[in-house]
Amino acid sequence: MALSSDTEKVTDQASLSGTSTERVQIELDALAAELGVNQRKLLWKIDLRLVPMLCILYLLAFLDRVNISNATLFHLTTDLKLRGHEYNTALTIFFVPYILAEIPSNILMKKLRPHTWLSICMFFFGLVTCLMGLVQNYSGLLATRFFLGLCEAGMFPGCFYLIAMWYVRAEAQKRYSFFFASTTLAGAFGGLLASAIGLLEGHRGYNGWRWIFIIEGAVTAVVAVILYFLIADFPEEAKFLNPNERQFLKAKLAIDVGHSNLEHKTTWHDVKQIFKDYKIFTAGFMYFGLIVPSYGYAYFAPTILKLLKLQVIETQLHSVPPWAAAFGASMVSAILSDYFKHRYLFTLGLTGIAITGFGILLGVHDNTHTQYAALHLCALGLYSAMPIIVCWTTTNLSGHTRRAIGTGWQVGFGNIGGIIATFSFLAADAPKYTKGYAICLAFAALSMVSCLVYLLGIMKENRDRARGVGLENWESLSDEEKVLRGDNNPHFRYHY
Numbered sequence: 001m002a003l004s005s006d007t008e009k010v011t012d013q014a015s016l017s018g019t020s021t022e023r024v025q026i027e028l029d030a031l032a033a034e035l036g037v038n039q040r041k042l043l044w045k046i047d048l049r050l051v052p053m054l055c056i057l058y059l060l061a062f063l064d065r066v067n068i069s070n071a072t073l074f075h076l077t078t079d080l081k082l083r084g085h086e087y088n089t090a091l092t093i094f095f096v097p098y099i100l101a102e103i104p105s106n107i108l109m110k111k112l113r114p115h116t117w118l119s120i121c122m123f124f125f126g127l128v129t130c131l132m133g134l135v136q137n138y139s140g141l142l143a144t145r146f147f148l149g150l151c152e153a154g155m156f157p158g159c160f161y162l163i164a165m166w167y168v169r170a171e172a173q174k175r176y177s178f179f180f181a182s183t184t185l186a187g188a189f190g191g192l193l194a195s196a197i198g199l200l201e202g203h204r205g206y207n208g209w210r211w212i213f214i215i216e217g218a219v220t221a222v223v224a225v226i227l228y229f230l231i232a233d234f235p236e237e238a239k240f241l242n243p244n245e246r247q248f249l250k251a252k253l254a255i256d257v258g259h260s261n262l263e264h265k266t267t268w269h270d271v272k273q274i275f276k277d278y279k280i281f282t283a284g285f286m287y288f289g290l291i292v293p294s295y296g297y298a299y300f301a302p303t304i305l306k307l308l309k310l311q312v313i314e315t316q317l318h319s320v321p322p323w324a325a326a327f328g329a330s331m332v333s334a335i336l337s338d339y340f341k342h343r344y345l346f347t348l349g350l351t352g353i354a355i356t357g358f359g360i361l362l363g364v365h366d367n368t369h370t371q372y373a374a375l376h377l378c379a380l381g382l383y384s385a386m387p388i389i390v391c392w393t394t395t396n397l398s399g400h401t402r403r404a405i406g407t408g409w410q411v412g413f414g415n416i417g418g419i420i421a422t423f424s425f426l427a428a429d430a431p432k433y434t435k436g437y438a439i440c441l442a443f444a445a446l447s448m449v450s451c452l453v454y455l456l457g458i459m460k461e462n463r464d465r466a467r468g469v470g471l472e473n474w475e476s477l478s479d480e481e482k483v484l485r486g487d488n489n490p491h492f493r494y495h496y
Contacts (some may be wrong), residue, residue, distance in 0.1 A: 005109030010169075015326060019098060019380065022135070023383055027255070028251070028255070030249075031067075031248055031251055031468060032445045035244040035247060035248050036099075036244060037244055037245055039248075042241075042245055043171070043205070043236065044249070045240070045241075045245075046166055046167075046232075046249075047083065047175070048240075049230075049232050049240055050166055050175075050232045051175055051178055053227055053230050053231050053232070054159045054163065054179050054182075054211075054231070055178065055179055055182040055185075055230070056120060056160055056182070056223060057155065057159065057225065057227060058156065058179065058180075058182045058183070058186075058229045059120055059183075059185055059403055060122070060126070060186075060216075060220040060223060061122070061125065061152050061155040061156075061184035061220075061235050061306040063150065063186040063193075063220075063254075064125055064126065064129040064152070064182050064216060064217060064220055065094065065148065066186070066298045066300075067129075067212055067213065068090070068091070068132075068300060069298065069299050069300065069301070070143075070212060071208075071209035071212050071213065072087070072205055072209070073202065073250075074208035074209040074212065075207045075208070075209060076207075076209040077183060078373075079209070080116070080135070080136075080137060080138055080140075080141055081137070081138070081170075081428075082138060082141075083382060085423070086138055086428070087422050088141055088422045089142070090138070090141050090420075090425060091144050091145070091299055091418075091422035092418075092419050092422045093142055093145050093146050093149070093323060093415070094146070094148055094149035094418070095149060095150065095415055095418040095419045095422075096146065097146060097147075097149045097150035098149035098152060098153045098412075098415055098418075098423070099149070099153075099154060099413070099415050099416055100153075101153035101154070101391065101412075101414045102153055102154070102157050102408040102409070102411050102412030102415075103271075103404075103405055103408035103409060103412060104229070104406065104408075105121075105153050105157070105159055106157055106404040106405065106407060106408040107152065107404060107405075107408075108154070109154060109158045109404075110404055112210060112236065112402060113233045113234075114158065114162050114229060114231055114232070114234065115227075115229075115230075115231040115232070116156055116228070116231055117154060117158070118154065118155070118159070118227070118231055119142065119224050119225070119227050119228035119231060120224075121151050121152070121153075121154050121158075122155070122220060122221075122223070122224035122227065123220075123221050123224035123225065124147075124151040124219045125148055125152045125155075125220065125222030126218070126220030126222075126223075126224055126464055127149035127150065127217065127221050128144055128147045128148045128151055128217070128220055129144075129213050129216060129217030129220060130143050130213065130214050130217035130221070131217075132144040132145070132148070132213040132469045133206075133209075133211065133212070133213030133214035133387070134210070134214075135212040135315045139178070142277045143278070143440060145319050147329075148463030152262075155412040156324045156411050157407045157408045157410070158423045159179060160176065160179075160391075160394055160407050161394070161403050161404055161407045161408075161428070162215045163175055163176060164233070164248075164252075164391075164394045164395055164397075164403050165181060165234050165235060165253075165400065165403065165406070166235055167493050168253060168340060169251060169341075169395040169396075169397075170341055170390050170481075171338065172334055172338075172344070172386075172395050173334045173337045173338045173388060173391050174331075174338050174417050175335045175355040176334070176387045176388075176390065176391035177330045177331060177333070177384070177387040177388070177391075178331065178334070178339075180330065180383070180387035180389070180390075181326075181327050181330050181383075183383060183389075184324075184326040184327040184330065184379070185323070185327060185382050185439040186298060186322045193212075193216070197211050197212050197215055197216075199235055204391055206413070212365075212371070216343070218427065224464075225382050225384065227351055231301075234400075235253065236251060238376065239261060257414065262286070265493055270401050270405070271405055274401070274402055274405050274406060275409075277432060278460070279396075279408055279457060280406055280410075281392075282454045283389075283393035283406065283409075283410045283454065284409060284410050284413035284414060284449055284456065285413075285446065285447070285450035286347075286389050286393065286410075286411075286447055286450040286451050286454060287386070287389055287410050287414035287415060287441075287447075288381055288395075288412065288413060288414040288417045288450075289392060289417070289443045289444060289445070289446035289447025289448070289449075289450055290351070290354075290385060290386050290389065290414075290417075290443070290444060290446070290447045291415055291416075291418055291421070291439075292322070292417035292418075292420050292421045292424070292439065292440060292443035292444075292450075293354060293358065293378065293382055293439075293440035293444050294382045294383065294386060294421075294422070295417065295418045295421035295422070296425060296436060296439070296440050297375075297378055297379060297420040298442075299421065299422065300424075300433075301319055301322070301375060301379075301435070303374075305318050305372075310408060315468055318372070321331070322375045322376045322378070322379040323378065323379060323383075324385060325376045325379060326380045326382070326383040326465065327383075328380075329380035329381075329383075330380075330383055330384040330387060333346050333350060333384045333388065334384075334387070334388070337388055341480055341495065342496070343388055343389075343391070343392035343495065343496060344451060344452075344496050346385070346388050346412070347385050347388050347389055347447075347448075348383045348451065349391070350380075350381045350382075350385035351382075351385045351448050351451075352381070353377050353380065353381035354377065354378050354380075354381025354382045354385065354444050355381070355441055355444045355445065355448075356374075356375030356377055356381075356441045357374040357375065357376070357378035357436050358374075358378055358441040359441060360373075360374035361374045361433075361437045362373075362434065362437040365431070365432050372467070378440075382444075385447075387461055389447070389451065390407075390410065390411075390414075392495070392496070393406070393454070394406065394407050394410075394411060395495070396458065396487060396491070396494050396495060397487055397490060398486035398487040399407070399486040399487075399488065401486070402450030402486040402487065419441065420439070421440075424436040424439045455496050458494035458496055459496065461494060462493050465490050465491070465492070465493065469490065470490030471490050474489075474490055477484055489495055
C-alpha cells in the first residue's frame with residue numbers, strides 16, 4: 001500500500017521541522033490504523049531486537065580495547081620488559097588505523113549490511129585480543145594493538161549510524177545513551193572480571209594478564225558468531241518486521257528527517273559536498289574535546305587508583321563504583337533529555353561536572369577520599385555527555401549518506417584525542433599527574449565551546465529557514481536532488 005498523498009505532503013514540507021505537530025501525529029495515527037500497526041508494540045519490538053545486541057557488541061569491543069589497563073596490574077609491563085614510553089606507544093598505535101578506517105567502515109557497512117559487517121569485525125577483534133595474550137615482546141604487543149584498532153574501527157560509528165536510522169529524534173537519546181552505557185558497563189565489568197581472572201595467576205605458566213586477554217578475546221569471538229544471526233539490518237531490509245510495519249516505520253522516519261535514500265550509492269562527490277558543511281567539523285570538535293579526558297580516565301584510572309595503596313584485587317574492585325555512577329547518570333540524563341526534547345544544556349551541565357572533577361584532582365593531592373570522589377565526577381560527567389553529543393549531531397543529519405559519513409568523521413576525528421590521552425599521563429608525572437589533569441580539563445572546556453558554536457550555528461540556520469532563505473530555487477530541483485540535500489532541505493529544522 002502506498003503512502004497517502006497527505007502524508008507525502010507533510011513529509012516533504014512542514015513535518016521536516018521535526019516538531020511533533022498535531023497534524024503530523026494525526027497522519028501517523030491514521031496510517032497506523034490503516035496498516036493495522038500498534039505503534040507502542042512496534043517500538044518495543046525494535047528496541048528488543050536492536051539495542052541489546054549492539055550493547056553486547058560494544059561492551060565487548062570497549063572491554064577488549066581498554067583491558068590492557070587492567071592487565072598492567074598483573075605484570076604485563078614486567079613480562080614484556082616495557083621501558084620508558086613504550087606502554088604509552090602501545091596504547092597510541094591502536095588509534096592510527098582506528099581513526100583512518102572510520103568512514104570507509106561505515107560505507108562498507110551500508111553496502112554489506114550491518115549484521116554481516118559488524119559481526120565479521122567483532123570476530124576478528126576477538127581473535128586479535130586472544131593473540132595479544134600470547135605475545136612475547138614489545139613488537140608483538142604493538143602489532144596486535146594495531147590490528148585491534150583496525151578491526152574495531154567500525155564498531156562505534158557503525159552502531160550509532162545504525163541506531164540513528166531506526167528512531168526519530170525524540171526517541172533517540174535514551175537508545176543512544178543505553179548503548180553508550182555499555183562503555184561504562186565495560187569499565188565496571190572489566191574491573192570485576194580482571195579481579196576474577198587474576199586468580200588464574202601462574203596457571204599453566206601464564207601470568208594473570210595473559211589470561212585476561214585470552215579469555216575475554218575468546219568470549220568475544222564466540223559471541224560474534226551468535227550476533228551474526230541476531231543483529232538487525234537497516235529498517236528497509238529488516239526481516240523481523242512485516243511489510244506493513246516496515247511501511248509505517250519508513251513513513252514515520254521520513255516525516256522526522258526526510259527520506260533515507262538507502263538505495264543511493266555514495267560517491268566522492270557526496271563526500272566532498274558533506275565536508276563543505278561547517279557543522280560536520282564543529283561536531284568533530286565537540287566529540288574530540290571529550291575523547292581526550294574520557295580515554296585518559298579509561299586507560300589510567302587503575303594506575304591512579306594505585307595511589308590509594310591497596311592490594312591489586314582491591315584496586316580492581318575500587319575501579320567499579322565510578323563506572324556504575326556513570327551508568328546511572330547517563331540513563332537519567334538521557335531520559336530527561338528526551339522528555340524535554342533538548343540536548344545543549346545537558347551537554348553543558350554534564351561536561352561542567354567532569355571539569356569540576358578534574359579541577360579537584362588537579363588541586364588536591366593529599367586526600368585520597370576526595371580524590372576518589374573526584375574520579376566519580378569525572379566518569380559520570382564524561383560518559384553521560386558523550387552520547388548526548390553524538391546523538392544530537394547524528395540525528396540532525398538526514399539520510400544514509402550524510403549520517404554514514406558524518407558519524408564516521410565525527411568519531412574518527414574525535415579519536416585523535418585518544419592519541420593525546422595516551423601521552424597525557426606519564427609515569428614520570430606520578431603521583432600528582434598535574435599535566436594529565438590539566439590537559440583533560442582544557443579539552444573538556446574545548447568541547448563546551450564547540451557545543452556552543454554548534455548551537456548558535458543551527459539556531460541561526462533555523463531562523464534563516466523560517467524567513468524563507470533557500471526556498472527560491474528549491475522547487476526547481478528534481479526529486480532526487482531534494483532527497484540528496486538531506487538536512488540542507490530549507491524545510492528541515494535542527495533540534496537543540
